[in-house]
Amino acid sequence: MPLEFFSQLAKADGYIVSMVPAESYLDPTTSEFDQSLLHTYPDGWQPGFTYHGRNPYAYILSRYAHTHMPDGSRMDTFDLVLIQLYESYSHLSFNVSQLNQPPAAYLSAWVPSVLAGWFVDFGSDADVNWPSQTVRVPQKNLLVGFANGWAGGSDKNVLIMPEDVGRAHAALDAQGLAPRGYFFWSISQEGSVPPGQQTPLYFAAGLNDFMQTRKVHL
Numbered sequence: 203m204p205l206e207f208f209s210q211l212a213k214a215d216g217y218i219v220s221m222v223p224a225e226s227y228l229d230p231t232t233s234e235f236d237q238s239l240l241h242t243y244p245d246g247w248q249p250g251f252t253y254h255g256r257n258p259y260a261y262i263l264s265r266y267a268h269t270h271m272p273d274g275s276r277m278d279t280f281d282l283v284l285i286q287l288y289e290s291y292s293h294l295s296f297n298v299s300q301l302n303q304p305p306a307a308y309l310s311a312w313v314p315s316v317l318a319g320w321f322v323d324f325g326s327d328a329d330v331n332w333p334s335q336t337v338r339v340p341q342k343n344l345l346v347g348f349a350n351g352w353a354g355g356s357d358k359n360v361l362i363m364p365e366d367v368g369r370a371h372a373a374l375d376a377q378g379l380a381p382r383g384y385f386f387w388s389i390s391q392e393g394s395v396p397p398g399q400q401t402p403l404y405f406a407a408g409l410n411d412f413m414q415t416r417k418v419h420l
Contacts, residue, residue, distance in 0.1 A: 213269040213279050220282035222347075223259035224289040228339070230315040231293055233323045235260065237330070247300065248291045260322045260337045261330055283339045285316070288349035288387055290358050299357035309346070309362075309370035314379050317341050344381040350388070350405035355397025364408025371412055384409050 213219045232244070234256040241254040269279045287294045294312075297303040319338030324330055346367075354361030367384060374380040386405045393402045410416050 207266070210266055210269045210279050213277065213281075214271055218281045219279055220284060221259060221262065221280050222284045222286060224255065224286045225292045225294065226254040226289060227257065227259040228263065228283070228285055228316075228337075229255075229257050229260075229293070230312070230320040232256065233321045234326075235322050235324050236327055243291050243296065247296055251291050253290070257322050257337075261324060261332060263339070264322070264324070264335060264337050265330075265332055278340065278343060281343060282345055282382075283343045284345045284347055284385055285339075286347045286387070287362075288347060288353065288359055292360070294362070295357050295360040298360050298362070305360075305362045305366040306369035306373065309367065310373045313344070313346065313370070313374055313381055314377075316344060317379060317381075341379070342382055345383045345385050346381050347385045347387065348405070350386045351391045351394035351396045351403040352388070353396065354399070361396055363403075364405055364411065367409065368412040383413065383415075 209219045209221075226241070227239075235258075236256050237258055239255045239258065240252050241256055242249050242252050243254060263280065263283070266279050268276050270276055294305075294308060297308050298305050316339050319336040321334065322337050323334045324332040325334040348362050348367065349359050350361075353359040371380055371384075386409075389406075392404055392406060395402050
């Protein structure tokens with residue numbers, strides 16, 4: 203049974219269901235779609251890295267967005283959509299490392315584009331038999347993922363510091379557009395020292411400084 207149908211069955215049975223696409227698998231910067239996961243970055247950056255997608259998870263999110271519950275109601279199938287901005291050679295990495303865009307500025311523009319939705323050309327692939335349409339992630343379901351102490355030191359997996367995430371969050375929150383939350387990969391790297399730095403990085407504590415989801419015991 204395909205994974206997407208399993209997700210609907212799990213939702214109907216009362217489970218919390220999530221999807222965790224890499225940035226290029228759910229990509230508001232393009233309308234392109236196909237089933238390959240062997241693309242290079244657009245515009246010729248890092249041509250040797252051939253592991254990007256063109257919105258493959260947009261199809262799953264669009265086609266299986268809702269589940270009919272046993273009581274007759276209809277609910278979002280995916281309670282949490284966790285997008286991995288720590289994908290290797292991501293748009294985030296390109297804009298920050300190559301174009302010198304401030305991370306908070308990138309995030310402050312990227313999150314609204316995901317919430318507003320973008321057109322995806324599903325019709326370009328007759329095999330999926332699904333009409334081209336706008337895809338969006340509901341605000342209450344969106345979580346944004348970052349690398350923690352293992353990243354940095356190159357443009358492959360960009361390290362965005364929690365303070366920059368906090369600046370973006372404040373700007374988005376002022377517009378009523380803040381995502382549900384944030385996550386990071388991975389817990390085993392908490393307290394490690396990022397390449398080129400001297401101080402251990404505790405990403406969870408940095409996020410908690412502005413999310414304040416947990417009391418700090420002094």
